[in-house]
Amino acid sequence: MKNIALLLLLLVCAPAIAQNKKTKAVATPDTLQNLDAFVNKMLAEWNVPGTALCIVKNGKLLYAKGYGVKDLKTKAPVTNQTLFGIASCSKSFTAACLAILADEGKLDWNKPVKDYMPDFQLHDEYATRTLTARDLVSHRSGLPRHDYLWVSAPLNRNELFDRLKYLPLNKPVYAQYQYNNLMYMAAGVLIERLSGKSWEAFVREKILDPIGMKTTALTYPEMFKNTDYALSYDDEKNPEKEAGFDSNVDAIGPAGAIKANVSEMANWLMLQLNKGKAGGKVIVSEKNLNENHTPWAVVQPAEAKYPELGFSTYGMGWTLNTYRGHQRRQHGGSIEGYRSQMTVFPNDNLAVFITTNTGAVGYNFVSTITNYIADTYLEKNIIDWNSRFRKDFLEAREKTAKTKAENENQRQKDTHPTHALANYVGVYEHPAYGSLNLMLDADALKAEFHTEKISLRHYHYDIFEGQGDWEGIKFKFLMNAKGDIDRVSLEMPAAAMDIEMKKKQ
Template identity: 55%
Template sequence: MKKLLNSIILGVTLLLIGQASLAQKVSKLNETELMLHNMQGKIYGWMTEWKVPGCAISIVKDGQVLWSVGLGQRNTSTKQFVTSQTLFPIASCSKSFTAAAMAILVDEGKVDWNKPVKHYLPDFELSDTEAEHTVMVKDLLSHRTGLPRHDFVWLYSSLDRKAIFKSLKYLPLSKKPYEQYQYNNLMYMVAGVLIEKVSGMTWEKFVEERLLKPLKMTQTVLTYPELFKSDDYAKSYRKQEEQLVEAGFGSNVDAIGPAGAIKSNADDMSHWLLMQLQQGKYENLQIVSSKNLKENHTPLAVVYPTEAKYPELGFNTYGMGWNQNVYRGAQRLQHNGSIEGYRSQMTLFPNNNIGIFVTTNSSAADYYFVNVVTNNLADMLFSFPEIDWHSRMKQEKADAIFAEEKKMKEQNANRVLFASMSHNIDSYAGIYEHPAYGILQIYKSDKGLLAKYHNQTSELIHFHYDYFLGKDLLENIPIQFITNFKGNIDIVQIEFPNAGIIQFRRK
């Protein structure tokens, strides 16, 4: 009888303990749900202020998906809503996929991080022969090859990957390899070409078979034609005279796919974050070895120019597909993505088992909005005292506008008023060519000179003498016409951003 009584007492005690434990779990869950509900209200407010029609967010923590949600509109004309399955181009967030794909080939002994690219791609050519033979595989993925961006080679052009790869030898380097961090999309494209050469599969096929399928990222696609087959993708928008207009899909990003062509959603990206946090494993399947995924996460270059704007942030470094720094004392890995009117950001806190992904369909806010959302979510998850990141980013944007206006004033101060062109306007018209940058057509209209470049037409605003400033695609880019010894205009010289001066010669 005594044993029975003790058993009953023990059973009741365990039941009460179990109920108390369950109550604690429910209480904790409700607290998290309440925090996310409150945060969602704030995000809607920020979306209105930053002119962001729609966004999608996923959060993972301790091996679980904490939040995967769509907010706002994916199409402002049809008023269709964003869901957690709405596809967004994630642009340069794709770089981490290319780095992970290369890590798999390193795992298999098919690639060595420290071998020259030339070893795998004999037809890899740069304008600097020494650099061409020096650059290693990991350098392609860490922006330290010496080649500046040269994005106008591919942006809005009709060139395919093969043609762009062949044109690399005509692009000037601005630094020696390893001399300085210089963000470069073209070298990620080369990494994709290397993956194809070594694996026998295109970059798209390799990523699909070796990453997307085992990660169950079933809705993620790699090209625009695939995106357009979906009935749930976000259109993107840009600001035009205080209004949002569609940005379109003409960037040609698929040609440099390994640098920025992935289109995904909040649900699928939560799987990507989990794999990164779980040392290359997803649902007990080891997709990438812990050793070589760690190589992706290891700093290789100091991001230049070096700056830590706020006391909560450390200096930025870059590994392979990831920026590394410190956020309020916590190690942070992060990468942004920008194409057409889309802006995305993915963030890992590896020591805290937290991952955050934010994507939007508006360039009006640039990266300010995704930074506000990501940082506030991080503060919430860490239970940090709240920082007014929204006001900080508003001030950053105002400072950027002021700096641009100051630059334009300084530029205009150097203008020689009423200094006419040195030739009759008809003398400037013609077809000019660069072996990598392609065809530049200059022709006369009732507005003056126009430039047709990569199927985009830009007005040229006369500055003084033979100097002009571009509009639209060539917005505020300095353009100079150069006269040869015979007195004829035979060169158009354009100072492209993050590339330097490029000369187009008359055909």
Template identity: 30%
Template sequence: MASEPVAGSQSVAAFIPEFEHLVVEVMKEWKVPGLAVAIVQDLEVAFIGTYGLRDIEAGLKVTTDTQFQSMSVSKSFAATGLALLVDERRMDWKKPVREYIPEFRLYDAVASDRVTVRDLLCHHSGLPRHDWIWLPGDLSPAQMLAALRYLEPSADIRSAFQYSNLGYLIASMVAERVSGRTWAEFTRSLTDKLDMKVTFTVEELAAATDAAVPYGMMGDTCQRTKLWPISVPAAGGMSTSITSFANWLRFHLGQGAFEGQRLLSSGLIQELQKPRVHVGATGFAEYSDVHYGFGFRSHWYRGERVVWHGGGFTGTNALMMMLPDRGVGVAVLVNNGMTPILAPHILANYVFDRVCGKEPVPCFGRFREQRRKFVTQYEAWLQAGKAAPTPATEPHRALADYAGNYKHPGYGRMTITHAEGKLHWAFRGMSEPLAHRDSDTFELPEAPESPSGLLPSRLSLSFSTGEDGNIASVAVPLDPLVKDIAFTRVAAEHF
């Protein structure tokens, strides 16, 4: 049964003009091309608004049907789907993953046996992000599953919160094994009941007649970016419209019921939202520390319980936030990535303040100053880099000596070639020239200047010699929480 509204809640309709003014100011300050927002109150859609352009170059406006990438808000769908299987007694998320995926293996044998589905959902497996396993978008789920056993953990199982997109990939594979359907088919069986139009791949999104074009930020400049493939759809690959997202809010605020139909028990909705693992402090007096549940984060804001998840990538941001005890939810979708991530929070917090009858916290001014300070520092850093003379250092050996094929059992193959007096790096579909840094270390260029659209910015490659004095390996810091990933040099026939 849906939670009763808390006495004293204010109607959303009473402050929409002021809210829309704030939307315009936020979009102007954060250089947001297009934005869509939905507000749900008492299980009804109280407001839907669309602003700006989904495609700047074509002059196409955002509509209520414009498909935006949901990114990590997809995790709420993955966890909710598993809750459906629990509700049907087809799965127990307290059981080890290997009961559902026998070939599941982690770097640590004990963790392999003990990690449960719950551990995956609340990022408690001991694995750090290791995002460059999935980011190039070239590996299949089966290949990424096989790679897990070669990825070093950075904590013991259940000892620390460590966000892991790969954990949600495995969770979605559990859903597939139990349901007998692909994760997209399984998830669509729920979203169809909620009258939601969703896509699960960037190919589907690109083919949609009303899709938002992604735009990224380089300092204070908004620029069109590539629609990069997301090979872990349950962790961040879904796309949907603001109209559909309003129904996702209604379903969760309705404690698992939608338009009179019970789809999931209220007890399991509460299990999804329950704070389980401490994430960290926010640094603002109005907020409590943040905790993670199953596909949802939670904290307290000015005495109100907030359940939410956000997501962002190179050209998009998404946010869903709910006050479950007041029956209020907000969804914000924008086609501008990474640096404007605070913009949706400003809008959601304003709604929450007004609904609760409180004077709004000056989030806009606070975060505007943070943004402007960041832009100033970024521009100064860029100028300093351009003005700084190139260090007059030389590699320890001839450039041709570094050329070769290098391999890691989890991360795959890396090739270094030498031509016209320069080294060139190639790795799983990405390629860039290398610049010498010092000694036997080279580095990739700054990511925004990469024509590939995705690149580990300023990534260093440190070469090491073997007993015979020849280059034998290259160490690359692909995850900051573990030691550098060592790629071993191999002969061409073993590559």
């Protein structure tokens, strides 16, 4: 499995309390030539293969263009028609689907999901009977991400839905914002139950076709039928290595499976600015679209690193904040090696979407470009966000190196496993996550978890540590009363808790 960063940039902001004194003069709003030069400069500085962006202003598509290449081998250029995985930007479409069902009288925002889907079941009974559709898509269910339930697993949407009941919650309902893809997947199942159509069919019929997103794809096989799509890259040390398309994102489609180009994403941005209308037709009512844009959860931990940014809340499919005193709605998306970001300034009739085909620099590149455009068209002095984000990027890299060093220092040297390595071999099972296969590879252990192939090194005592894509993940082997190895407690990525798997007898 490639290093899939199921990351969402949550830029937090509140009214600006200061401006950066060391900034350039105010830019002229029609300087698209300056934008061209800036984007090309950033492509080179951040070593980004390709990007595409669009700008919508005052009800019109102002700009839609591709830069760089979509394939490092062929050097084929990115165009405004090139498809990219927009990942979690898809969440806003799913939230709008729920709003449309509310318009049709099929959904009550305040009614428990259990009333619509009797088979909806979480590990916690109170959460099962309390959660509403609004809760599913505002990240306040109490369920941590548990992303490795789906990332590499050969499970379809219904199978994932059926396994929710085996996933432990780590917070009470409403206690804390916790980003969650599986709850959006469940929202997609709810859309199917209420409409009688799959999420894919519903979003296409009710949104994509009516607003002219005709070439937008909802699955990888559908994307592959279009010859103009970007390959993606995610390895900082080997930037030409393709990230591939082996995640199971299509199974959780409502959370992140849309693949679109910037020309068509402009139509989505215009619908947002036009309060649910497209071409004079109401696609979703202003009333229920406002439900998507209402703060329902406070994003935690609360951070306000820069004076232009403040604290953030989450609506449904949108992070809600301000930028330099301007109301802003935003969402990022990350899958394989794609990084995308959409930004709407509703009171300024301005919106921006940008997407790239590398994850190696996180959201630093897309945020730099987005903020440059915002400063330009909000007629603000241009802040040197590039320098800020470059500094953040290098500090994050140093922090990672420090964490690795600390992990090594905590390792107890000259310890040994309590058993011969052959005693750790076997199949370990969890009712939701499935099977983890431990095998001997010469004089070391290795593991297979669905499509993941993991090398293990002895850390200390009965604890082993993953290498490669699972670097630093601890495998803590446990014994029964007879002294036999019968369980492994695994620091499952993105689970926010250890997952115990039992050895199959």
